[in-house]
Amino acid sequence: MPNLKILAIDDSPTMRRIIVNTLKRAGFENVSEASDGKDALAKLKTDKFDFIITDWNMPEMDGLTFVNSVRSDPELQSLPILMVTTRSVKEDIMQAIKAGVNNYIVKPFTPETIAEKINQVLASV
Amino acid sequence: MPGKNPEMVDKIRRELNDLTSSISKMMELFRQIKQPIQESSEKVPSTTMQLEKVTQQTEKATHKVLDIVELLTNRNSEIIEICHKIDSVLESGSGKAAEVGKLLENIMDNANANLSDTMVIMEALQFQDITSQQIDHAVSQLEDVESKLKTLLISTGMAKANEVVQNDKKNRAFDPNAKYDADHQNQQREVDDLISSIVKTD
Numbered sequence: 001m002p003n004l005k006i007l008a009i010d011d012s013p014t015m016r017r018i019i020v021n022t023l024k025r026a027g028f029e030n031v032s033e034a035s036d037g038k039d040a041l042a043k044l045k046t047d048k049f050d051f052i053i054t055d056w057n058m059p060e061m062d063g064l065t066f067v068n069s070v071r072s073d074p075e076l077q078s079l080p081i082l083m084v085t086t087r088s089v090k091e092d093i094m095q096a097i098k099a100g101v102n103n104y105i106v107k108p109f110t111p112e113t114i115a116e117k118i119n120q121v122l123a124s125v
Numbered sequence: 126m127p128g129k130n131p132e133m134v135d136k137i138r139r140e141l142n143d144l145t146s147s148i149s150k151m152m153e154l155f156r157q158i159k160q161p162i163q164e165s166s167e168k169v170p171s172t173t174m175q176l177e178k179v180t181q182q183t184e185k186a187t188h189k190v191l192d193i194v195e196l197l198t199n200r201n202s203e204i205i206e207i208c209h210k211i212d213s214v215l216e217s218g219s220g221k222a223a224e225v226g227k228l229l230e231n232i233m234d235n236a237n238a239n240l241s242d243t244m245v246i247m248e249a250l251q252f253q254d255i256t257s258q259q260i261d262h263a264v265s266q267l268e269d270v271e272s273k274l275k276t277l278l279i280s281t282g283m284a285k286a287n288e289v290v291q292n293d294k295k296n297r298a299f300d301p302n303a304k305y306d307a308d309h310q311n312q313q314r315e316v317d318d319l320i321s322s323i324v325k326t327d
Binding site for chain 2 (some may be wrong): 010011052057060086089090108124
């Protein structure tokens, strides 16, 4: 899916850069960035995206609140969301799935994992 | 004190003397601990700043490495592209085509291996996000200690509220359990298994 328009949300500029580079290597060239949930919601209002990759711990608006906002918005609710976070506690993962994320990656991740999860999510929606 | 029990009066006097002496000792103790508490609370902001510097400098260094990794990635992609072009020229006919073709294949294999290695470097650089969250956690705990020490100084009367400097706190978002797991592929497998079990239950 080389034309897939992806929005990568992370407060760490390092992580955004790593995610963008990893996605490019996997053939996903069309990637935009947002620094937290609030910034992402503003970008989703003005631009159309096919896929979202979001971190959990972010200032202003965290990833979970962002997922809840997207899932409660009739225009955005069907957007596939992949959460990429350091949070590996079972309860957190269950909470994220309950909130509506389509899949979950724990940092640090391998380039293969992120490409594999995107394809898995796309095949399931 | 006419009509009062002299023994009782004497006892009360002794108790009052003891109490005064205890209060004096306590005041002395407060005076003694005031300085260490004040010094400790003043040290926290500089430690916090120092830790923040660690995050900033590691981030800067990580971005420098990323700059080079990006350059290497682009150069390798170009090398592979050039090899493909030469290969297609050779296919159109040349005397030593097979020999040159083999050399080209070798160059391409190496370039592809370099590209894979740059991705491994990229993967390892995720440590910077994780260590910065760990530092943020430590800083937030230090800020908590600072705030408690300042409250203690004010509530015990060792310092006046306007004498205690309140520093602006940064809005920090971090995972207190963030860790760089060397065996992260195994960790991801556990997450995948958990998600599968949740999906199956639903």
